[in-house]
Amino acid sequence: MSDTYAVNLDDVSKSFGAFKALNGVTLRVRQGEIYGLLGPNGAGKTTLIRLICGLLEAQAGKVTVLGQKMPNVSVLRHIGYMTQQAALYPAISVEENVSFFAAINGAEEGVREALELVQLWDRRGSVVATLSGGMRQRCSLACALVHKPELLLLDEPTVGIDPQLRVQFWDYFRRLAAAGTTLVVSSHVMDEADRCQRLGLIQYGRLLAEGSPADIRAQGGSRNLEDAFLALAGSKGS
Amino acid sequence: MSGHRVRAITRRLLQGFRRDRRTLALLFVAPIVILGLLGYLMRGSTSAPSVGIVNEDTGPLGAAVADSLRHSTRITTSDVSAADADARLRDGSLVAYIRFPPDFTQQSQGGNVAPEVHLEGSQPGEDTPVIQALQQSMISLASQVTGRTVRFAPRIEYLYGGSSYDTLDYFGAAFVGLIVFFLVFVITIVSFLNERSQGTLERLMASPLRRGEIVLGYMLGFTVLALVQAVEVLVFALAVLKIQNHGSVFLIFGMEALMAIAAVNLGIFLSMFARSEFQAVQFIPLVIVPQFLLSGIIFPVSSEPKALQYVSDVLPLTYAVNGMRDIMVKGADLGSPGLQLDAAVVAAFAILLIAAGSATLRRRLA
Numbered sequence A: 001m002s003d004t005y006a007v008n009l010d011d012v013s014k015s016f017g018a019f020k021a022l023n024g025v026t027l028r029v030r031q032g033e034i035y036g037l038l039g040p041n042g043a044g045k046t047t048l049i050r051l052i053c054g055l056l057e058a059q060a061g062k063v064t065v066l067g068q069k070m071p072n073v074s075v076l077r078h079i080g081y082m083t084q085q086a087a088l089y090p091a092i093s094v095e096e097n098v099s100f101f102a103a104i105n106g107a108e109e110g111v112r113e114a115l116e117l118v119q120l121w122d123r124r125g126s127v128v129a130t131l132s133g134g135m136r137q138r139c140s141l142a143c144a145l146v147h148k149p150e151l152l153l154l155d156e157p158t159v160g161i162d163p164q165l166r167v168q169f170w171d172y173f174r175r176l177a178a179a180g181t182t183l184v185v186s187s188h189v190m191d192e193a194d195r196c197q198r199l200g201l202i203q204y205g206r207l208l209a210e211g212s213p214a215d216i217r218a219q220g221g222s223r224n225l226e227d228a229f230l231a232l233a234g235s236k237g238s
Numbered sequence B: 001m002s003g004h005r006v007r008a009i010t011r012r013l014l015q016g017f018r019r020d021r022r023t024l025a026l027l028f029v030a031p032i033v034i035l036g037l038l039g040y041l042m043r044g045s046t047s048a049p050s051v052g053i054v055n056e057d058t059g060p061l062g063a064a065v066a067d068s069l070r071h072s073t074r075i076t077t078s079d080v081s082a083a084d085a086d087a088r089l090r091d092g093s094l095v096a097y098i099r100f101p102p103d104f105t106q107q108s109q110g111g112n113v114a115p116e117v118h119l120e121g122s123q124p125g126e127d128t129p130v131i132q133a134l135q136q137s138m139i140s141l142a143s144q145v146t147g148r149t150v151r152f153a154p155r156i157e158y159l160y161g162g163s164s165y166d167t168l169d170y171f172g173a174a175f176v177g178l179i180v181f182f183l184v185f186v187i188t189i190v191s192f193l194n195e196r197s198q199g200t201l202e203r204l205m206a207s208p209l210r211r212g213e214i215v216l217g218y219m220l221g222f223t224v225l226a227l228v229q230a231v232e233v234l235v236f237a238l239a240v241l242k243i244q245n246h247g248s249v250f251l252i253f254g255m256e257a258l259m260a261i262a263a264v265n266l267g268i269f270l271s272m273f274a275r276s277e278f279q280a281v282q283f284i285p286l287v288i289v290p291q292f293l294l295s296g297i298i299f300p301v302s303s304e305p306k307a308l309q310y311v312s313d314v315l316p317l318t319y320a321v322n323g324m325r326d327i328m329v330k331g332a333d334l335g336s337p338g339l340q341l342d343a344a345v346v347a348a349f350a351i352l353l354i355a356a357g358s359a360t361l362r363r364r365l366a
Ligand SMILES: Nc1ncnc2c1ncn2[C@@H]1O[C@H](COP(=O)(O)OP(=O)(O)O)[C@@H](O)[C@H]1O
Pocket: A016, A019, A021, A039, A040, A041, A042, A043, A044, A045, A046, A047, A048, B366
């Protein structure tokens, strides 16, 4: 049963010292869907993503990814992770960056396809330090998906980019999902939520609600997702 | 010019330091550590070098001078036979030996004394106390024995190095290795820290890469750089500066490579304990300078205060410096036990750091 889920978190808690960053989170991401992880800054989205790819270990609960209990090195080959800041090597070119991440995942052949997807093939020779913020973000995405992972974890990929590029990004995401990739996309912007198949609302390290955008609206009793979120946060947060 | 704006900058700067306790501590601790160490090295109860005495004099003067030397505070003496003396010099248990020839007393009656001083000679500065002690003992005694003023003209012979060596020949040998060690260390610690602060290390950690692979990859990359640098330094030292070399160029290169590998891994390891490039650079006065002072490059280890000798004996740079001098000044080859030990210690240190670097990599991702 659990292996129809790409990601399965069971009552997971994670503390940093005395601070509880995640508190009994249970959520499931289905294979091939775009799952939106929504919550304000400091809610615990990055911590949750780090738990999914095994960078952090939960103190309580169980994290299962692609059928394997995390942390597990053998699963990492099938995961792509785009960190919150565009983590790239500034002194080398776009293509050299993508080739590097391809090589450490044993997928050298995917470089061109990844660069074409994010429309950086023409700029492949440019040194990363000279790129605009949006191009860096695209390059970072290319690095995360160059090895065609089954599960793509994107930590606030659309923060700080212009509306045009945001539309483009969602277009990439839909194409990836259509090709069978599971995507977990975190965001603190509610207007992105409608583009996801299912959502997890998270605040203060707790999962407030989970379901399709329509489910969330119904649960929050509002046609507007933002209002629904506030209603749900109000009822559970106190 | 606005005093207000200038003050704003000054205040902001000091505010940063107030929070960065480590930098503050370093600012006030490092000078004391370094100066204290230097003071102890130069003024501490420096241990007296071991000097052998070979007395073959048939007259009374040799025995009298030997007796006076035994009471000298500058050197520690022991009686050795003429047959053993050279071997003892070679194995390092003696820094020098003094030989009074059979006609020594007779010579003094002629107004000239020429005791033989045999010096090991591979380290500068070790011969000064020997010659001073001898001179002191000679002058007064010779005139007592002969009743007239006597000219002191020791015959000095060097096992290694010698009068054809200048300061650069001695220091150059060790510096050739140290330059590479130091620069490679700085480059590694800063680039590994960049990996951390620009977030790429987090990406690497979420990839199938293993910790050992990261450390080894870094090591190879920087070692290649270091070796190119080593060749350049070596060619410049030998061809342009004409530093004397009695050993194999390939051995020097091999020793430099070992030092470079150790430096890379020291850099990776220490980068775990720094949060900024600023903090990384602070390791130089704390880790590099004391090692440098204690490595024997300037002050021979044998003349350090006893307590510091123990410290020197566990610092890898001491062995590296010693190894370089063994090769370049003494012309040691791989069959030499001294060089084998030096190379083994530097290599063991490198391996230890590879393990330590890999083990600490998980910690402090962000
Ligand atoms: N390594 C850490 N040490 C201490 N606290 C942390 C650490 N990582 C995250 N936190 C804290 O956990 C909370 C959740 O952080 P994070 O997961 O980054 O939130 P988000 O990504 O939703 O903005 C924050 O309050 C943050 O300060």
